[in-house]
Amino acid sequence: MEPAPKQEPRVPPSSDAVPTAKFLQARITALSTTLIKRLENIFAAALDDAPTQTAAGNPSAPPSLTETSVQQFQLDVESTAVIRAAEEIMMLTRTMKEIWLFGGLDTLAADHGGKDMNGQNEAAQKKMAEDVRIVEEGFRKFLAKYETSLDLDGER
Missing domain, CATH: 1.20.58 (Methane Monooxygenase Hydroxylase; Chain G, domain 1)
Known part of the structure; x- marks a missing residue:
């Protein structure tokens, strides 16, 4: 111990x-x-x-x-x-x-110490807008691919 x-x-x-x-x-x-x-x-x-x-094969006491x-x-x-x-x-x-x-x-203070916060916010907003656009585009492709089968399932 x-x-x-x-x-x-x-x-x-x-x-x-x-x-x-x-x-x-x-x-x-x-x-x-x-x-x-x-x-x-x-x-x-x-x-x-x-x-x-x-070693002899006998169990110990x-x-x-x-x-x-x-x-x-x-x-x-x-x-x-x-x-x-x-x-x-x-x-x-x-x-x-x-x-x-x-x-x-x-x-947040240590993360932004001495840096231009507005520039970081703009970059973050641009990145978020791009991510949203990509997700929205993927979702539209998904809906376009499965929209017919979803409508058919709803009619049954």
Whole structure:
């Protein structure tokens, strides 16, 4: 069993503090790593003591009561840690939703930093208009191809 990853810095306790993107990314990485490591530990504990065959073809002796108890304890500890990590991930997603909903997360400022937003909007509008025209043309071809069969189905 390996030790849990080290804890990342906490958000300052002030009520106005909004976590930075760097902090949120570090938290996501730490929680993901913890969850994966705990699952690996569960599989290692569960599969490590599987009955194996010796070179002579005889099965090995079944595990003792002590070995079974230790394995069960390890599985209990690791499964509790998996649940705790999943709960922390849920709390983090709830925090991120609150930040996003209540305006603390400005996702557009970094994307448009120092660039001509009007030029980007024009390019995006042209691209969208072209995409709409292509979809409309495809839909008209579809209707032209199947319009007769659709009318016949409706008359029956």
